[in-house]
Amino acid sequence: MEELIVTPDTQLACKPSDYRSDLKPVWCPGCGDYHVLMAFTRAFAQLAVPAEQIAVISGIGCSSRIPAYTNCYGFHGVHGRSLALASGLKVTRPDLTVVVASGDGDGYSIGGNHFLHACRRNIDMTYVVMDNRVYGMTKGQPSPTTEPDFDTAISPGGTGLSPFHPLVNALASGANFIARCFAGEPNETAAILVEAIRHPGFSFVEILSPCVTYRPDQKQWKDLVHPAPVAATNDPAKAARRIMTDDGFNIGILYRGERRPYQPKFQPQSLDPSVLEQEFEI
């Protein structure tokens, strides 16, 4: 049975459906984010972490709707600020499994600076970016990862700008685990998410998640993706070379660092509201 996702007897109580809420997603039919949601719930079931011990934090955008579709604690936050929220949560509640969901606009543009510093801080959480190289929710504007020649009404002939390279930036900024997945492979994605969540420190997982409405050309991604030909490395120099020279469709774990996660010594404070109010007294 070595080919199977092994579920020890102690984990049999967890099913992916245990992690789904009753809300029906509003994503467009065919959207890659449905697969990502499946990957999330399958990963959580494999980890067998109770839903109430997981927090899914997000910003704004199609992908950021995902906390509502899970049964875990969630926070659908401010645009680009999901990592700030998640960092605060994780340092005060290190017992929680913190998973952050974002898109390429929310994560790399509005939240770009938070991304760099979250990598640098290396707090033990997992950052999942559903990259469709377009702002889908606001009707198809180019995002930081959009190709320079993507022709739209708002950017005739394309932006002409070099796309942001999230994996290179994550590595340079200190992320401790870097992987790329394809949404159309939810089981493979779930397996990588399990490893990302288990890996100490800041894990960054980019998921290529097609936008079928504004980027119908991305339906071809399923024919372009391919498994990473070599195993993950813990050598940043090797990882840098690999990430900078791959074709952008290399799927798998690309880097597993060994940096110690940042976890400040937290002194629990009184949760008495009157104590908190004193801080803001005029």
Add this chain to the structure above:
Amino acid sequence: MSKTPGAPTVSTLADLFGAAYQIEIDAVERYAMLADQMEIHNNPEMVDVFRDLARAEGIHAEEIRRQAGAIDVVAQARRIGKWTKGESPEEVDLAAAHYMMTPWHALQMALAGEKRAVAFFTHIAETAKDQKVVQMAAEFVEEETEHVNLVHRLLRKYPAPPESWRQDLDPPISQE
């Protein structure tokens, strides 16, 4: 023992029933998801089609549970879990969904899934060492083949839509 990458290894009758049950349950979940999507996107005809397909797969799952007798197929299916690579044969392709899709498209999805199931069980029937597994896999091949034929019959009722099927008079458009 399966040519499908990531598929469970089927060596015993319990493995086979577990895999067969899991395939049907996966199909039920997938069709239910698609029905929900169509409900959200106001395509009521497709809501009914996908709910019917989910119901049919659920009935088949129950039949497998009965056929299994003393074998606890639910526990076996849980032990097997999800396919590690790709998806189980009757998990239709979510990426092929479209908010204006028609019953013909749904049946094409179903047809592809049933054909994958035939191939899955055929391979087991041809390669299993345990004769009980061979015999049962051959029965599943027959059942899945009947499902293929059923979908073909339904396709006569729902012919291919015109080329313009995805033409939306009020489409989502890029911001100008």
